[in-house]
Amino acid sequence: MGSERVKMGKRPPQDAVNATQAQNMPPNMLGSVNTQTLGWLNAPPNACCFCWCCCCSCSCLTVRSAKEERILTTISEKQDKVNIDHMPPLTLEEVRSWGESFERLIKSAQGRALFQQFLKTEFSEENLLFWLACEELKKETNKTVVEQTVKQIYEDYVSILSPKEVSLDSRVREVINRNMQEPSSSTFDDAQQQIYTLMQRDSYPRYMNSSVYADLMISLEQPKDS
Numbered sequence: 406m407g408s409e410r411v412k413m414g415k416r417p418p419q420d421a422v423n424a425t426q427a428q429n430m431p432p433n434m435l436g437s438v439n440t441q442t443l444g445w446l447n448a449p450p451n452a453c454c455f456c457w458c459c460c461c462s463c464s465c466l467t468v469r470s471a472k473e474e475r476i477l478t479t480i481s482e483k484q485d486k487v488n489i490d491h492m493p494p495l496t497l498e499e500v501r502s503w504g505e506s507f508e509r510l511i512k513s514a515q516g517r518a519l520f521q522q523f524l525k526t527e528f529s530e531e532n533l534l535f536w537l538a539c540e541e542l543k544k545e546t547n548k549t550v551v552e553q554t555v556k557q558i559y560e561d562y563v564s565i566l567s568p569k570e571v572s573l574d575s576r577v578r579e580v581i582n583r584n585m586q587e588p589s590s591s592t593f594d595d596a597q598q599q600i601y602t603l604m605q606r607d608s609y610p611r612y613m614n615s616s617v618y619a620d621l622m623i624s625l626e627q628p629k630d631s
Contacts, residue, residue, distance in 0.1 A: 492518070497625040504613055507605040511536075519621070523612045531569040532600050532608070535562040539597040543590050555588035563596070571600055 492515050503510040510516040517533065524530040538558050545551050562571045563581060573581075577595050584592040612618055 495621075495625060497622070500618075500621055500625055503618075507609045510609065510612075511601075511604075519617075520608075520612055523615065523617055524608060527608065527611070529608060531562060531571055532604050534569070535571045535593075536597055536600055536604070538562070539593045542593065545590055551590055552588045555585070555592045558593060559585065563593075571596075572603065573599060 495515055499513065499515070503513065503516050510520060517537070521530060521533050524533055535558070538554075538561070542551065542554050542558065545554060559581070561567055561569055563573065563578070564570065573596050577599050580595045581593065
């Protein structure tokens with residue numbers, strides 16, 4: 406997804422050699438072995454390249470308190486509760502309006518839900534989910550919740566370790582890294598705009614030209630049985 410992912414579980418060849426040598430050294434010679442090598446000696450066999458105190462999932466980086474878990478559960482629920490079946494019936498006029506601009510589509514709850522289903526088929530659903538998470542972040546005023554939400558959004562959509570990482574250029578990533586020093590509701594503004602533009606220029610035109618959208622229009626144009 407845009408940036409190059411870090412390969413986990415692999416150790417530098419030289420360190421591996423040093424570790425083997427250190428294991429065969431007499432105890433009185435271990436003082437000459439560097440700290441990094443000793444770290445590898447004491448590391449669990451499934452340790453990753455960032456830290457040896459945990460498994461490859463780097464769970465030590467994401468240990469959360471009960472309060473954080475409640476906050477993050479709320480975030481997840483807000484994203485998952487969109488259900489087209491529980492929305493008012495679609496009208497032909499509204500669906501036609503989505504073709505006028507991407508803004509009309511994304512501002513419609515039903516439009517977003519159907520667009521999300523389309524993005525799933527293209528394996529790019531994370532773009533919309535990231536945009537929606539940023540929209541929720543902007544509404545939050547509680548400082549603690551803002552900080553935890555920022556952290557979660559970063560882990561879910563910005564971190565190169567995330568399977569849902571969105572495609573952001575190096576400039577925007579640098580802005581995010583600076584903003585992370587003092588998290589706020591505007592931490593991801595530049596990133597959100599970049600992803601919005603990406604969807605507008607890339608996914609939106611394909612959705613408008615898709616059979617999914619065409620079939621929806623046809624279904625609404627046909628007269629209903631009395």
